[in-house]
Amino acid sequence: MRIDIITVLPELLKSPFEASILKRAIEADLVEVHFHNLRDYTTDNYKTIDDYQFGGGAGMVMLIEPIDKCISKLKSQRHYDEVIYMTPDGETLNQGIANTLSLKENIIILCGHYKGVDQRVRDMFVTKEISIGDYVLSGGELGAAVLCDAVIRLIPGVLGNETSALTDSFQDNLLAPPIYTRPRDYNGHKVPEVLFSGNFPKIEKWREEQAYKRTKERRPDLLDE
16 A cells, blocks of 8 residues: 655654554555655745635635645556545544555545645545544644554554454444453452353353443444444
């Protein structure tokens, strides 16, 4: 997979990709992540990427021209399955979206700033709009990092145990069940005996029951879906 991220703050984005699972995925050539500074596609001496909005109103708007130049250059080099715009009014990111995107070959992620991008960018280039929640950030970079993490960890070979991602919360519209490790008894707080039974069908049934119980208590809306 190749991910191209268009941003005005590449330095803000790079650190999550220089550590942990994302770094290992890149070093193992399981994914390529490239950052493109939008100011490199401007034509004036001030490297302007925004202007006042027509009709008046507070807040600046990202110009269409540098975005067009950047996306057009990338598209001239390869086919892209999706051009994703990170925006608060996009579709809320969930596990299903992450699963689908993990199967793509090439994607572009456009990070918004200020009041957002000229609507014509969304009309002409964007194929998918994604939000990471019902709140507004100062830019789309942190949202892009969240999206990349959610997607990259699903690529085969990224996690040490590939079945781990399949048992995460939300994969089957249920929250994950409780999990335990050593010690077996910590100050009187004991691990459920069923986990030591060696009866794996029984353990799996217990986990399913606990997942359903936890989902019903914490996220009953998932059961409605």
